[in-house]
Amino acid sequence: MRSIVYTRFGDSSVLELVDRPVPEPGPGEVRVRIVASGVNPTDWKARSGGTYGTSMPFPEITPNQDGSGVIDAVGAGVDRLRVGDRVWTYMSASGRPTGTAQEYTVLPAERVVPLAADASFELGASLGVPAMTAHRALTVHEFGPRRLAPGALDGNTVLVAGGAGAVGHAAIQLAVWSGATVITTISSDDKAALAQRAGAQHTVNYRQDDAAKQIRAIAPNGVDIVVEVAIAQNSALNSAVLANHGVVAMYANNGGDQASIDIRPNMSINARYQFLLLYTIGQAALDAAAADVSAAVRDGALPVGAEHGLPIVRFPLEETNRAHDAVASDTVGKVIIDVQSA
Numbered sequence: 001m002r003s004i005v006y007t008r009f010g011d012s013s014v015l016e017l018v019d020r021p022v023p024e025p026g027p028g029e030v031r032v033r034i035v036a037s038g039v040n041p042t043d044w045k046a047r048s049g050g051t052y053g054t055s056m057p058f059p060e061i062t063p064n065q066d067g068s069g070v071i072d073a074v075g076a077g078v079d080r081l082r083v084g085d086r087v088w089t090y091m092s093a094s095g096r097p098t099g100t101a102q103e104y105t106v107l108p109a110e111r112v113v114p115l116a117a118d119a120s121f122e123l124g125a126s127l128g129v130p131a132m133t134a135h136r137a138l139t140v141h142e143f144g145p146r147r148l149a150p151g152a153l154d155g156n157t158v159l160v161a162g163g164a165g166a167v168g169h170a171a172i173q174l175a176v177w178s179g180a181t182v183i184t185t186i187s188s189d190d191k192a193a194l195a196q197r198a199g200a201q202h203t204v205n206y207r208q209d210d211a212a213k214q215i216r217a218i219a220p221n222g223v224d225i226v227v228e229v230a231i232a233q234n235s236a237l238n239s240a241v242l243a244n245h246g247v248v249a250m251y252a253n254n255g256g257d258q259a260s261i262d263i264r265p266n267m268s269i270n271a272r273y274q275f276l277l278l279y280t281i282g283q284a285a286l287d288a289a290a291a292d293v294s295a296a297v298r299d300g301a302l303p304v305g306a307e308h309g310l311p312i313v314r315f316p317l318e319e320t321n322r323a324h325d326a327v328a329s330d331t332v333g334k335v336i337i338d339v340q341s342a
């Protein structure tokens with residue numbers, strides 16, 4: 001089979017197209033014939049050495065955590081999934097050397113989730129990292145729901161930082177599906193248009209001096225949940241707009257590795273600051289996210305594509321290096337690798 005691998009950390013030139021044997025699933029595993037591989041910042045960061053430390057955890061790694069395809073072999077002890085099932089995958093290359101940038105990959109069954117019959121493979125490959133991260137961020141409020149569903153966030157106001165980003169896009173869609181009022185921050189009119197197409201009711205340019213005032217005008221009682229991509233830059237803004245018992249769910253360090261938080265205003269409102277990393281949130285939270293994201297897909301609530309606020313940028317498998325570079329250079333939208341036809 002055609003497989004993309006790297007044997008040392010480095011820029012995207014370390015990625016090579018090679019021929020490898022089709023792997024066999026062991027007990028508790030399934031083999032997925034990959035149709036689409038989704039690229040996220042985590043994939044190029046791992047390849048460049050930013051995740052694993054100084055030495056490769058495996059002699060050879062196939063990149064990319066997210067993917068979609070069709071199950072074509074099932075290992076012993078797996079009864080939830082069957083050959084022929086359309087599926088999406090998450091954390092495919094976490095603790096394992098074999099991600100989705102190849103024609104077949106073997107995965108633990110719990111990281112493989114049925115994909116609704118009318119959902120495209122490009123949508124399936126867009127769910128793992130972005131939508132599951134967004135799900136976690138929306139379910140860590142002290143008094144909020146741990147599961148998302150229509151009505152789960154009724155009466156809540158959610159502020160999504162960076163609504164034109166991949167995680168931001170999914171956060172808007174899941175919050176709207178769950179009944180929240182969604183405000184999102186963006187840096188340009190073009191990105192505001194994307195966030196509105198994702199379903200955000202309100203957009204505010206975070207580069208404007210009066211961003212906090214604009215958000216307060218929309219949400220006089222404050223926002224309950226902030227889905228935060230850049231806490232170093234947005235700490236003061238969050239303090240100014242958070243509701244009593246509000247939570248800032250922080251999933252990234254865009255804009256700086258260190259943040260300072262004003263104690264007094266945050267103490268006054270019992271604010272919570274919640275970090276999250278998908279790889280370590282635990283299987284219970286992953287299972288909840290996979291189930292709720294799948295329900296949202298079945299409801300048609302997580303569409304991708306330019307008309308829905310997330311343009312798709314496609315590359316063939318042999319150009320996985322260009323796909324990684326596109327994500328690393330902040331391409332707007334979702335980068336998808338077409339691995340093989342459905």
Ligand SMILES: NC(=O)c1ccc[n+]([C@@H]2O[C@H](COP(=O)([O-])OP(=O)(O)OC[C@H]3O[C@@H](n4cnc5c(N)ncnc54)[C@H](OP(=O)(O)O)[C@@H]3O)[C@@H](O)[C@H]2O)c1
Binds near residue numbers: 187233
């Ligand atoms: N913790 C986790 O488990 C986890 C999971 C997924 C992703 N991540 C991390 O999250 C980050 C984003 O991932 P992604 O796939 O969504 O990337 P993306 O598609 O490139 O989106 C990043 C977004 O952040 C926005 N942004 C940057 N600074 C901002 C600020 N100060 N205020 C508001 N928005 C701001 C950008 O908008 P502008 O360019 O307009 O500012 C852009 O829309 C990456 O660093 C990734 O590694 C972490």
